[in-house]
Amino acid sequence: xxEFQEFADALFGQLSVEIDEEREIIELxxxxxxxxxxxxxxxxxxxxxxxxIPEFKSKIEEYMGIKVPENIQIEYPELEELKRIxxxxxFADKESKEFVTELFNAVAKENLKKIAELxxxxxxKYLVYSTYAIQYISKITTTYxxxxxxxxxLNKFILSRYPQIVLHKQGEPYESTxxxxxxxxxxxxxxxxxxxxxxxxxxxxxxxNKNAAMEVNRINEELAKIILSLDTETxxxxxxxxxxxxxxxxxxxxxxxxxxxxxxxxxFLIEQIGPDIMTFTHVEIDPKIGExxxxxxxxxxKWLVPIQQHHAAFTAMEGMAEFAVENILxxxxxxxxxLTTFMxxxxxxxxxRKSMGKDFTKAVYERLxxxxxxxxxxxxxxxxxxxxxxxxxxxxxxxx
Numbered sequence: 511x512x513e514f515q516e517f518a519d520a521l522f523g524q525l526s527v528e529i530d531e532e533r534e535i536i537e538l539x540x541x542x543x544x545x546x547x548x549x550x551x552x553x554x555x556x557x558x559x560x561x562x563i564p565e566f567k568s569k570i571e572e573y574m575g576i577k578v579p580e581n582i583q584i585e586y587p588e589l590e591e592l593k594r595i596x597x598x599x600x601f602a603d604k605e606s607k608e609f610v611t612e613l614f615n616a617v618a619k620e621n622l623k624k625i626a627e628l629x630x631x632x633x634x635k636y637l638v639y640s641t642y643a644i645q646y647i648s649k650i651t652t653t654y655x656x657x658x659x660x661x662x663x664l665n666k667f668i669l670s671r672y673p674q675i676v677l678h679k680q681g682e683p684y685e686s687t688x689x690x691x692x693x694x695x696x697x698x699x700x701x702x703x704x705x706x707x708x709x710x711x712x713x714x715x716x717x718x719n720k721n722a723a724m725e726v727n728r729i730n731e732e733l734a735k736i737i738l739s740l741d742t743e744t745x746x747x748x749x750x751x752x753x754x755x756x757x758x759x760x761x762x763x764x765x766x767x768x769x770x771x772x773x774x775x776x777x778f779l780i781e782q783i784g785p786d787i788m789t790f791t792h793v794e795i796d797p798k799i800g801e802x803x804x805x806x807x808x809x810x811x812k813w814l815v816p817i818q819q820h821h822a823a824f825t826a827m828e829g830m831a832e833f834a835v836e837n838i839l840x841x842x843x844x845x846x847x848x849l850t851t852f853m854x855x856x857x858x859x860x861x862x863r864k865s866m867g868k869d870f871t872k873a874v875y876e877r878l879x880x881x882x883x884x885x886x887x888x889x890x891x892x893x894x895x896x897x898x899x900x901x902x903x904x905x906x907x908x909x910x
Contacts, residue, residue, distance in 0.1 A: 513761055513762075513763050513764065514626040514627075514629045514630045514763070515622070515623075515626045516761070516764070517625075517626065517629050517636070517640075517763070517764075517767070518622040518623075518625040518626040518629070519622065521617070521625060521640055521643065521644065522620065522622065524644050525617075525643075525644060525647060525648060527648075528647060528648045528650070528651065529620075531651055532589060532650070532651065532667075535651065535667075535668070535671055535675070536671075538671075538675045538678070539671035539674055539675055541678070542671075542674040542675050542677065542678035543674050545678055546674060546677060546678060546684050549684045549685060550677070550684050550685060550688040550692075552673050552674065552692060552695060553692075554670075555586060555664060555666055555669050555670050555699065556586055558695075558696055558699045559584060559586075559664055559699055559703055560584075562699060562700055562703045562704075563582075563584070563703060563707070566700070566703055566704045566707055566838075567707060569704075569838050570704070570707055570708060570711065570834070570838075573834065573837065573838055573880075574708070574711075574834055574880065574883040574884075575880045575881065575883060575884055576711045576883050576884055576887065577711060578707050578710055578711050579660065579710055579711065579713075581660050582660055582661075582662060582707070582710050583660060583661045583662070584661070584662045584663075584664065585661055585662070585663050585664070586663075586664050586666040587663055587664075587665070587666060587667070588666050588667050589650070589667040590618045590619070591618075592650055592663070592665060592667055593614060593617060593618035593647055593650065594611075594614055594615055594618050595656065595658075595663055596614060596642075596643075596646040596647055596650070596656075597610050597611050597613065597614025597615070597643075598611075598658055598659075599646060599656060599658060600614075600639060600642045600646070600727075601719075601720045601721075601723040601724045601727065602639070602724060602727050603724055603727075603728060606635055606639070606727070606731065609628065609631075609632060609635045609639065610635075610639050610642075612624070612628055613625065613628055613636070613639055613640065613643060614643060616628065617643045617647060629763075633734075633738055633763060634731055634734035634735045634738055635731060635734075637734045637738075637767055637770050637771075638727060638730045638731050638734055639727075641771075650665070650667070650668075651668060653665060654668060654669055654698060654701075654702040655702040655703070655705060655706045656706070657706040657709040657710050660710070662703070662706040662707070662710065663706075664699070664702060664703070664706075665702075669695075669698060669699060669702070672695070672698070672852065673691055673692065673694075673695035676691050676694070676851055676852060677691045690847050690850075690851055691847075691851050693843060693844045693847040693848075693851075694844070694847040694848040694849075694850070694851035694852050695848075695852075696844040696848075697839075697842065697843075697844035697845040697846070697847055697848030697849070697852075698848045698852055700839065700842065700844055700845060700848075701835055701839060701845060701848060704834075704835050704838060704839065705831045705835055708830065708831040708834055708835075709827060709831060711887070712827050712830070712887050713887070714887050714888060714890070715823050715826055715827045715886070715887055715890055716827070718819060718823040718890060719819075719820055719823035719824050719827065721819075722816040722817070722819035722820035722823060723816075723820045725816035726813065726816045726817050726820055729775075729809060729812055729813045729816070730774060730775075730776075730813075732809060733770065733773070733774065733775075733806075733809050734770050736803060736805055736806075736809070737766050737769050737770045737773065737803070738763075738766050738770075740766065740769075740802075740803070742759075742762065744802050744803075745762075745765050745766055745769060746765070747802065748769055748799065748802050748803075749765060749768065749769060751798055751799070752769070752772055752773075752799070754768045754769065754772055755768060773799070773803075773806065775809070775810050775813045775817070776817075779793060779810060779813075787814075788817070788818055788821050788822075788893040789818075789893050789894050789897065790814060791814070792811070793807070793810045793811060793814060794807070795807050795810065818892070818893045821893055822890060822891055822892050822893050822895075822896060823890050825866055825867040825870070825896055826867055826870070826871075826886050826890050826891055826896070827867075828865070828867045828868075829865060829866065829867015829868045829869070829870055829871045830867065830871050830883060830886055832865055832867065832868040832871075833867075833868045833871040833872055833875065834883070836860070836861060836868075840857065840861075845857075866896055866897075867896070869899075870891065870895075870896050870899050870902075871886070873899035873900075873903070874886070874899055874902060874903055874906075877903045877907070878903065878906060878907065885906050889905075889906070
């Protein structure tokens with residue numbers, strides 16, 4: 511278990527900043543709650559959200575011309591449950607889903623022994639899905655909501671603590687600043703509920719995104735198995751050629767893991783070629799690397815189609831939501847106060863933030879108006895159209 515235990519330790523080493531931040535938030539919230547008790551009182555998150563949902567369902571239908579499903583549920587997970595839910599956001603096939611669930615449960619409980627056992631049980635799956643654990647869990651303190659399978663999850667860990675922490679940091683007398691901070695708190699909930707309700711209405715985009723991400727993960731598992739099957743001589747030769755960090759010979763899995771993370775197409779191709787890879791139909795690799803791993807170029811070619819589908823669907827989903835939130839909430843005072851009290855910015859600065867998906871949605875909306883959102887859901891843009899919205903506008907309005 512020695513080397514596998516080292517990997518478990520390394521995983522938590524990469525999450526240490528986030529875990530420390532989570533503990534600090536808990537401590538600050540307790541102190542803030544004690545200090546402001548009996549002076550001012552914030553409403554419960556659940557109460558604000560339940561009041562907000564009917565209003566925003568109507569606004570989405572009115573502004574976007576799309577309907578929010580009737581069967582939407584809303585849940586309010588705390589920290590450990592949030593981490594488990596993040597595992598559900600990793601799209602893996604049936605065979606790998608159980609492994610992902612166990613891995614995220616172990617991370618949520620900070621169970622290093624179980625993580626080491628999981629890596630020993632299936633090293634290829636661990637290499638692919640441990641990166642998601644780091645990526646997703648590191649964003650828990652900055653992600654207010656999630657949507658998955660007809661359920662909106664509001665981050666109770668953050669949304670129920672931040673208002674008290676923000677008010678406490680501003681200092682006494684709390685009564686004098688409460689109104690603005692409380693308004694900002696309502697604005698944060700409004701923004702999150704609105705965004706996730708929009709995601710719930712993007713059924714076709716959600717399906718395309720999920721299926722493409724699942725295929726990307728299958729291909730990454732295939733690559734991990736190929737690299738784990740390489741002999742020591744080949745691994746050492748490639749590690750030297752690719753100038754990877756030296757690893758002692760008694761850590762064979764670490765050597766192969768380094769090679770996998772380097773050659774993983776998400777890293778290797780994007781690092782070598784840049785974001786333009788998202789519009790490529792062909793890819794070539796260094797012949798010396800190809801000689802050692804003949805299957806690699808085939809893996810990369812297979813990866814291009816689903817990664818582009820995933821990138822396009824996800825960018826469209828997020829961009830549409832950003833654009834709609836900005837326009838539906840532009841005159842909302844609670845949202846304005848959220849930006850100033852919680853984010854330290856203002857609406858003008860918020861409005862000019864660049865985003866490929868938002869910019870695409872804006873360009874199409876200027877030509878197609880309210881029909882934009884329905885069309886984007888039914889006929890998602892591809893990666894070339896995201897870069898050049900006019901291509902999509904021409905496709906959607908061929909007579910223009």
